[in-house]
Amino acid sequence: MCCLTKPGKILIGVDSLRSEISDKSVRVIDVRRENDYKQDHIPTAVNLPLANLLSDDSPERVLKLVNSMGIDDETPVVVYDDTFGALASRVAWTLEYLGHSNVTLLETTYSHWKLLGLENDSKIPEIQSKEHSIHLRPEILATSDYLESAKTRDDVILIDNRERLNFLEQHIPGAISLPYRTLASNDHILRSKDDMKRLFDNRGITGNSEIITYCGSVGTLSGLAYYALKSVGLPNAKLYVRSFKEWKNLQKPTEKQEDASYWDLSAE
Amino acid sequence: MTISDLEQFSPDSVKPKINWARIEEADNFANTVKLFRQGKYDEDSFRRFRLQHGAYGTRMTGDYAMVRIKLPAGEIYPHQFEKISQLSEQYSIGSAHFSTRENIQLHWVILEDVSEIFRGLAEVGLTSREACGNSVRNVMCSPLSGVCSDEEFDATPYALATARFFLRNPMAQNLPRKFKFNFTCCEKHGMVRMVDVGLIPQIREIDGSSQRGFKIFLGGGLGNKSYVGYPLEEFTPEEDLLYTSIAVMRIFDRLGDRKNLARNRMRYLVNDMGWEKFQNLVFKERAIVRATQSIITQLDIDTTPDEIKRPIRITGESGSLTPDGYARWLKTNTVKQKQSEYRSVFITLEAGDITANQLSALGDLIRDFSSEGKARCGFVQNVALRYVLEDDLPRLYSKLLEVGLAKSGALTMTAPIGCSGTTSCNLALTNSHRLAKEIQRKFLELRLDEDDDLSDSSIKISGCPNSCGQHGIATIGFFGGGARVGKDMYPNYQMSLGGRSDGETMLGEICLRIPAKRVIPVILKIIEVFKDRKKSGDTLKSWIHRIVNGNEDSDIKSINDIKKILEPLVIPPTKEEDPDFYLDYGSDTSYHTKTGKGECAA
DSSP states (O other), X not given: OOOSSSTTOOEEOHHHHHHHHHHTOOEEEEOSOHHXXXXXXXXXXEEOOHHHHHHOOOHHHHHHHHHHTTOOTTOOEEEXXXXXXXXXXXXXXXXXXXXXXXXXEESSOHHHHHHTTOXXXXXXXXXXXXXXXXXXXXXXXXXXXXXXXXXXXXXXXEEEOSOHHHHHHOBOTTOEEOOGXXXXXXXXXXXXXXXXXXXXXXXXXXXXXXXXXXXXXXXXXXXXXHHHHHHXXXXXXXXXXXXXXXXXXXXXXXXXXXXXXGGGGOOO | OOHHHHOOOOTTOOOOSOOOOOXXXXXXXXXXXXXXXXXXXXXXHHHHHHHHTTEEEETTEEEEEEEEEEOGGGEEOHHHHHXXXXXXXXXXXXXXXXXXXXXXXXXXXXGGGHXXXXXXXXXXXXXXXXXXXXXBOOOEEOTTTTTOTTOSSOOHHHHHHHHHHHTTOGGGSSOSSOBOEEEOSSTTTOOTTSSSEEEEEEXXXXXXXXXXXXXXXXXXXXXXXXXXXXXXXXXXXXXXXHHHHHHHHHHHHHHSOXXXXXXXXXXXXXXXXXXXXXXXXXXXXXXXXXXXXOTTOOOOOOOOOOOOOOOOOOSOOOOSOOOTTHHHHHHHHEEEOSSTTEEEEEEOOBXXXXXXXXXXXXXXXXXXXXXXXXXXXXXXXXXXXXXXXXXXXXXXXXXXXXXXOOOSOTTSTTSOEEOOGGGTOTTOSSOHHHHHHHHHHHHHHTTGGGOTTTTTOOEEEESSTTOTTOGGGSSEEEEEEEEEETTEEEEEEXXXXXXXXXXXXXXXXXXXXXXXXXXXXXXXXXXXXXXXXXXTTOOHHHHHHHHXXXXXXXXXOSHHHHHHHHGGXXXXXXXXXXXXXXXXXXXXXXXXXXXXXXXXXX
C-alpha cells in the first residue's frame, strides 16, 4: 500500500489519506458531479466536477481553479472519483501538466470508501485562495500533430484504452489495444505493481520507449492508463488528451479489423 | 487492518470439489508466447502448444485468440461466473459465449493476454487446458443428471472423475485427433450417439444385488462427415468404465489416421474398419488393459452427495406481483425435477452470448435461488439453475427479467444453436451466429415458443460444413456456404430435415439450399405446410419423421415434396430488385466467402 506526499507516488491508500486529512495537510478533490458531492463526500474535500474542468482546460483557467481550491506549489493533492479512477486521473494529469508535482489518486473509488464504512459528510469547506505558479510540462502531453509524427518512430508505443469492440471497429493505425478494465484489480483503481508490470511486460510495454495513451474523447480512460504506466516506473508517458474524437474529426487515417462480424458476438 | 481484511466471500457460496487449474501454466504460456514472437518457436509447434492450452485461433488474424474455458460435467459455481465476467471485460469483448459442449469461450483476446486469463481462471480453480487440440476435450454430462426422473443414477461423479483422470494425462496429450466423452442422464436428454464415447448410466440386478454401470456408445460424431455411434455391449459395469475408456483411446492412438487431417476422428477409423472388427478390438484391448494396469490406476469417483439446502437470501424480498410473461416462461424454460418440490430453470441466451453484467448477476442468482449452490451448462448454448424451489420461481423470474435473462422458449425450437460463424471463426462462410439470433427474435415475437406442436423440434445452424452448430441432428438444420448469380455472391445455407439425437438418433436429410435472407420465411412455410396436414397428437418433429422414414400418407410424402413447395421461395432476385439479399446478416458490404486455415486438425 502506498503512502502519500513523496513525489513519484501515484496512489494513496485509504488509511494514509485518513491520517493526512486529520493532519490537515492535504487538499482532497472530489471530481464527481456537484449533486453527488453535495450529498456526501470525503471530509474536507472540495468539488471539481470533471465537466467543469473540461469546459475550459486552458492553463490560465486551470490556474484560477487551482488557486481557488487553495492549492499552491507545495500543497499535496489527492483526487478521487466514483468512475474507477478515470475521471480523477484526468484531473490529476491536468494539475501535473500545469506543473503541480504532488498529486496522487485515491487507490479506490468513493463507493468503495463508503462500503468500507469510512467517514464522509456533506460539509463544504471554506477555502482560502492561494497562488500557484505555472510551469507547463509539455512532455506529458501529446497533440494530434505530435502523435502523427511520433507514430512513425520505432521506439514509440501507442496504446488505445477503449473497449475491445471499439478498437476492432476503428483505431489509430499502429495502436495496441489495452482496455481500461485491464488496469484495475477488484477494488483498486490500479493493479498492484507486480501485476501491472507483468501485464505490460507480456504486451511489450517496457523499457525506455515513449508511450502515448488515448481513448474515446477526453482523455479519461487513457488518463488512468497514463498513471498505470507511471505506477510501474515507466518514465516516458504522454497523454493524447483530445483522443480519438479529435483524430476522427481531423479526418486522420484509421484502421479496422477486417473480414469479421465481431459485433454479432456481443450480447449487448 | 487493511482493506482486503474487510472483504469476505459470501458465506453461502458453495465451493467446488476439484481444482482443475495449474498456476504455473500461465507463466509457461506467457514465456512461450514471447519466444514465439521472437522467432524462437516455430509456427507449428507453437500452434500445437497454444491449442493444448485451450487458446484457439481467430478469423483472419494471428494477433487474437479465443480462450475456451472447460466446465467439466457442465458445473459452474457463483465465484467462477464472477471471475469470468471480470475476465471478459478485461481481456475480451465484454461478453462471453456458451458453447454446445459445456465450455465458456472468451473471444478476441490478445494472444499476449491469454496468460493473464489463465491466472484469473486459476484463482477460481478453472482451466482451459486441453479444451482444444488433439486431447480429451471437456467431458460433458447432462444438465439434468441428478435431477432427471428417467435416470437410473447420477452420472456426474463419473464424468468428473473421467475428466480428472485424462486431464494432463500423458496418454491423452497427442492423440490423432480430439476425443470427446458425453455422459447423460437418460436416452432423451443426452447426445450419446453423436460423440466418440457416449455413456448412459444403467443399473443391473445381479444375484439380488444391484450393480452400477453404463451403456456405452462408440464412434459417433458430427463433422464434415457425421456418423451415429454403435452400442458396445448391453452393460458395462462401473469397474470397467476406466478400462474401456483407456482401451478405446489406445486403439485410436495406435490406429487413428495421423496423416489425413480431414479423416482423423475416431468415427472414421470405426467406419473404415467396420463396427464388428472395432468392437472386437475394444474387447481384446480392454482385457489387456485390465490385466496390465497398476492397481492404483483408478477413477477417483466422489459420490458424496452434494448438500442441498435452501439459500439464505441476502437481497430483500420484492413485491408479490408476478410479472407478465411468467406463465409462458414457466412453461417453456423450466423442468420438474425428480425431487418433488424443485424445478430446474433453463436460461436462454441468444446463440450462447452473455454480457459481463449478466454473468456476474448469475453468480448472485445461484446463491439466492439454487439449493445446490451451483449451475450446470446445457448442450444448447445455455445454462441451468437447478434445485429452485417451486415457490421461488416467480421471484426468480422477476430477477431474471431485471438482468435481461428471462427470455422464454429455452426448451423449444425458438432457441436455435448458432456456431460463432464469421464473428470469429477462420473457417466460417456465413454469419450463422447472427442468423440464429435473428430467428430467435422473430420466433419469440411470433410467440412460437408457446406452440406445443413445435416445442420438441430444434433448429441448429453451422457457418460451414463442419458441424460446430450441430446442424446434422436438428429437426431443421442449416450449414453455410456461398452461392452466386453471375458475378454477385450471396450467403446461402444447405438445409437438412429430420435429424435427432435421442434414442432414435439419425442425421438429417438434405433438402434444399436456402439463401440466408430466406431462411426465416422458409421455416415459417414448413410450419404452415405442417399445420395444414397435422394429425392429432402430431408435432412438427413427428410429422417430419414420418416423411423422412416414408410413412406419411398426405400429399407430402418425401423430402422432395417439401423441396418442391419451397423452391419458389429461394429464387434469387436481381441485385437491383433486392440489394439486401446479397448481404449477410450483420454486414453492410457485399458478400464474399473468405476463409483462413482451420485449427481443428492442428
